[in-house]
Amino acid sequence: MKGKLYDLLSKILEIPRDEMNDEISPANTSTWDSFNAVMMIVELEKASGARFDMSDLMAVKNVGDIKKVLDKYKVKYDC
Amino acid sequence: MDRLKEKIISESDTVASCILLSKEIDKISKKVDKRVAILSNFTIKGLSESLKVKSFVNDIFLQVYEGEYGQWKQEILGNKLYEFKPDIIFLLIDAHGLDNNIFYSNNDIKHEEIKNELSQFVDYIKSKTDAKIVVSNSVKIWPPIAGIFDSKLKNGYYGIVDDYNNNLLNIYKNDGQVFIFNFNEWLGYVGKKNFWYDKYYFMADMKLSPEAVPSLADELTSYLIPLAGKKKKCIVLDLDNTLWGGVIGEDGLSGIKLSPAGEGQQFYYFQKLLLSLNERGILLAINSRNNEADVKEVFLKHPHIVLKENNIVSSKINWNNKAENIQAIAKELNIGLDSMLFIDDDLSNRELIKQMLPEVDVLDLPTDSTKYVQTLLNYKGFSTFEFTEEDKNRNEMYLQDKHRNEYKSKFIDMESFLKSLCLRILIKEVDDFLIPRVAQLTQKTNQFNLTARRYHEDDIKNFIKSGNKLWALDVSDKFGDYGITGFCLAKDMPDRWDIDSMLLSCRVLGKKVEEQFFGFVLNELKRIKSKKIHAYYKPTPKNDQVKDFYKIFDFYKTGLSGNEDIWERDLNDYVFNQHGFIEINKS
Numbered sequence: 001m002k003g004k005l006y007d008l009l010s011k012i013l014e015i016p017r018d019e020m021n022d023e024i025s026p027a028n029t030s031t032w033d034s035f036n037a038v039m040m041i042v043e044l045e046k047a048s049g050a051r052f053d054m055s056d057l058m059a060v061k062n063v064g065d066i067k068k069v070l071d072k073y074k075v076k077y078d079c
Numbered sequence: 080m081d082r083l084k085e086k087i088i089s090e091s092d093t094v095a096s097c098i099l100l101s102k103e104i105d106k107i108s109k110k111v112d113k114r115v116a117i118l119s120n121f122t123i124k125g126l127s128e129s130l131k132v133k134s135f136v137n138d139i140f141l142q143v144y145e146g147e148y149g150q151w152k153q154e155i156l157g158n159k160l161y162e163f164k165p166d167i168i169f170l171l172i173d174a175h176g177l178d179n180n181i182f183y184s185n186n187d188i189k190h191e192e193i194k195n196e197l198s199q200f201v202d203y204i205k206s207k208t209d210a211k212i213v214v215s216n217s218v219k220i221w222p223p224i225a226g227i228f229d230s231k232l233k234n235g236y237y238g239i240v241d242d243y244n245n246n247l248l249n250i251y252k253n254d255g256q257v258f259i260f261n262f263n264e265w266l267g268y269v270g271k272k273n274f275w276y277d278k279y280y281f282m283a284d285m286k287l288s289p290e291a292v293p294s295l296a297d298e299l300t301s302y303l304i305p306l307a308g309k310k311k312k313c314i315v316l317d318l319d320n321t322l323w324g325g326v327i328g329e330d331g332l333s334g335i336k337l338s339p340a341g342e343g344q345q346f347y348y349f350q351k352l353l354l355s356l357n358e359r360g361i362l363l364a365i366n367s368r369n370n371e372a373d374v375k376e377v378f379l380k381h382p383h384i385v386l387k388e389n390n391i392v393s394s395k396i397n398w399n400n401k402a403e404n405i406q407a408i409a410k411e412l413n414i415g416l417d418s419m420l421f422i423d424d425d426l427s428n429r430e431l432i433k434q435m436l437p438e439v440d441v442l443d444l445p446t447d448s449t450k451y452v453q454t455l456l457n458y459k460g461f462s463t464f465e466f467t468e469e470d471k472n473r474n475e476m477y478l479q480d481k482h483r484n485e486y487k488s489k490f491i492d493m494e495s496f497l498k499s500l501c502l503r504i505l506i507k508e509v510d511d512f513l514i515p516r517v518a519q520l521t522q523k524t525n526q527f528n529l530t531a532r533r534y535h536e537d538d539i540k541n542f543i544k545s546g547n548k549l550w551a552l553d554v555s556d557k558f559g560d561y562g563i564t565g566f567c568l569a570k571d572m573p574d575r576w577d578i579d580s581m582l583l584s585c586r587v588l589g590k591k592v593e594e595q596f597f598g599f600v601l602n603e604l605k606r607i608k609s610k611k612i613h614a615y616y617k618p619t620p621k622n623d624q625v626k627d628f629y630k631i632f633d634f635y636k637t638g639l640s641g642n643e644d645i646w647e648r649d650l651n652d653y654v655f656n657q658h659g660f661i662e663i664n665k666s
Binding site for chain 2: 010011012034035037038039041042045046049053054059
């Protein structure tokens with residue numbers, strides 16, 4: 001994947017990248033709203049070239065789950 | 080600001096980055112050139128920010144009003160939209176949102192009611208504001224449920240949507256306020272398969288995929304460029320590998336590639352496109368490193384050359400640097416650098432112009448010449464709300480200018496040159512027929528424009544209606560007709576006349592025409608009602624040359640109103656000093 005995962009997520013969620021971790025989720029992050037969720041998908045698809053199915057995306061509950069989706073689609077990434 | 084522009088050009092390809100970039104724009108400037116309202120019956124989040132970002136690249140600062148989600152009808156019938164005072168309203172309406180049966184029904188009903196629903200709302204907006212209204216047509220989904228049989232159904236799906244779309248086109252065909260945006264064709268071009276009813280619709284109710292939003296914003300800047308008066312006037316062209324394949328100085332007349340069939344076809348069609356733009360009033364100039372004789376041979380003798388010498392109003396064929404040449408062309412044609420587009424296949428030449436003359440637009444021509452036509456077609460700088468007689472005749476007029484200048488060099492003094500031109504000016508009261516051209520002049524004239532007030536056709540109409548005096552100037556000489564090239568608006572105030580606007584196209588300057596026109600205006604105003612007169616000068620980056628224009632007519636400066644100088648005099652003792660060498664007629 002082009003660029004680093006945490007750079008991409010912290011840019012959209014507007015939280016410092018060194019505060020990024022697997023537990024970041026809509027429940028503990030006010031900026032993770034439905035709109036930014038869409039923005040993350042668009043940016044991740046663009047950076048990775050993959051196209052994620054909706055069912056995989058609906059299963060995402062936190063940053064850790066995003067990594068699982070990337071693994072499932074065999075997207076190589078750095079944090 | 081230029082650094083941010085560069086950043087935008089390279090990064091504004093996703094909604095998320097447009098949102099971030101629009102925040103950066105807000106940080107550096109609070110300027111607002113145009114006010115834009117967006118209403119839609121489907122969610123297009125991020126369009127406001129993307130529009131702001133894409134307009135910034137064209138030096139247009141926007142304030143955007145986004146209608147509440149799902150409430151476009153309430154917005155139109157309420158007050159908030161009009162209190163925002165929009166200059167333009169985008170109404171992006173999908174027919175499937177008006178009647179969701181049109182796609183899934185078995186098409187035994189005619190869906191007549193949706194046809195006129197939208198236009199009723201558009202007409203209501205028209206009754207409330209003079210803003211331009213851009214209405215999208217409706218997307219057609221591919222393929223229809225009935226498949227190949229859709230074309231045989233009495234009320235086939237495509238028949239219904241085509242009907243709806245054509246109806247919109249026909250209603251507003253001759254309406255200068257309402258423009259139909261062909262959303263269906265645009266979406267087909269960027270990709271219905273990926274960007275319409277994709278997963279985002281089912282996840283977040285976004286019919287249009289957010290991936291397509293930045294390019295939609297890009298497309299909609301076509302309406303903002305003419306609205307903000309940023310239209311380009313002239314294309315400056317390189318020759319080798321731009322107008323033909325190969326290098327004339329090395330490959331020779333028979334070696335260059337230019338043909339309506341086979342090798343060189345892409346250059347032939349590129350020239351056809353340029354010719355077509357030229358016929359729409361875009362001037363063409365040449366800026367090439369070559370031997371002039373070689374080039375002349377191509378234009379005169381090549382069997383497939385499309386552009387002829389009389390399509391080119393200025394040629395700089397030499398070994399100078401291309402930035403100097405562009406400056407010389409701008410000076411010769413008397414147009415601003417910011418109204419030019421430079422086209423050159425050579426990356427280093429393009430870089431040179433971008434750095435030396437940042438005002439000039441540079442087309443990023445792809446290395447593959449088969450993509451030239453598409454690239455230029457997608458350039459937005461020639462977008463226009465109107466096509467006037469002046470546009471049609473522009474090329475001819477500049478050619479006449481070229482001949483005039485050649486003629487001028489034969490005279491020693493100005494007076495005898497002006498006499499020999501047999502100048503005639505015709506001063507007309509502005510009527511319905513002249514309104515489009517006059518509005519266009521107020522939008523486009525920068526240098527000889529005392530107040531730089533920009534008006535739309537409806538504004539001009541209203542000025543006439545409320546009893547003000549409006550004159551247009553038509554100039555001609557022995558070489559031909561310049562057309563309508565000047566405008567003056569005098570407002571009739573209880574105790575005085577107010578010169579609200581006074582402008583001349585720079586093409587007629589330097590012939591004392593401006594003095595005769597305004598002298599005539601003063602004389603007429605005195606005749607109608609001799610009273611005090613106020614005139615104004617608003618400094619802009621381009622109109623320094625006219626800051627003391629009113630001094631010629633013995634006005635004296637009495638103060639400031641905002642940032643405008645106020646000039647005054649009494650008409651009682653005004654005497655019109657008519658020059659012998661200009662014939663004045665009035666109609």
